[in-house]
Amino acid sequence: MKFKRRLSWKPVRRGGLYCSSACGNGCTYRAYLDAVAAATKLAKELPGFKPHVWENLGWHYSVVARGGRVSVYNNFGSYSVLANLRYPHAGNTEWGNVTARSAQKAVQKLSANLRREIRKMQLMLQHLERATK
Ligand SMILES: [Zn+2]
Numbered sequence: 124m125k126f127k128r129r130l131s132w133k134p135v136r137r138g139g140l141y142c143s144s145a146c147g148n149g150c151t152y153r154a155y156l157d158a159v160a161a162a163t164k165l166a167k168e169l170p171g172f173k174p175h176v177w178e179n180l181g182w183h184y185s186v187v188a189r190g191g192r193v194s195v196y197n198n199f200g201s202y203s204v205l206a207n208l209r210y211p212h213a214g215n216t217e218w219g220n221v222t223a224r225s226a227q228k229a230v231q232k233l234s235a236n237l238r239r240e241i242r243k244m245q246l247m248l249q250h251l252e253r254a255t256k
Pocket of ligand 1: 142146147148180
């Protein structure tokens with residue numbers, strides 16, 4: 124009887140490779156170190172954020188805050204911010220996905236968008252409450 128090998132997301136180092144059986148992409152240890160360095164550098168630009176590095180057909184990184192509810196990604200020099208109200212890294216984005224040329228600008232842009240939405244909602248609520256008086 125042949126046993127099926129159980130796939131794991133725990134990366135294993137073999138020579139220059141650092142990849143998990145679940146990924147199977149042949150990711151390199153160099154790519155892992157680069158992702159860690161880039162995440163650490165980005166975290167220094169955003170006080171309160173921590174580096175987050177993961178593997179899925181390559182090594183990727185972001186910085187996270189608020190238990191993973193706020194994430195900032197660098198996509199080749201274009202920074203995006205995700206803010207969600209529920210589970211970290213679950214793609215359950217409730218508010219916000221903006222891009223900007225710097226991490227700080229992306230965070231500021233999302234904050235401005237959220238404030239604008241709140242103002243709109245406050246106005247709508249006022250109109251509704253006054254209409255129904
Ligand atoms: Zn891999």
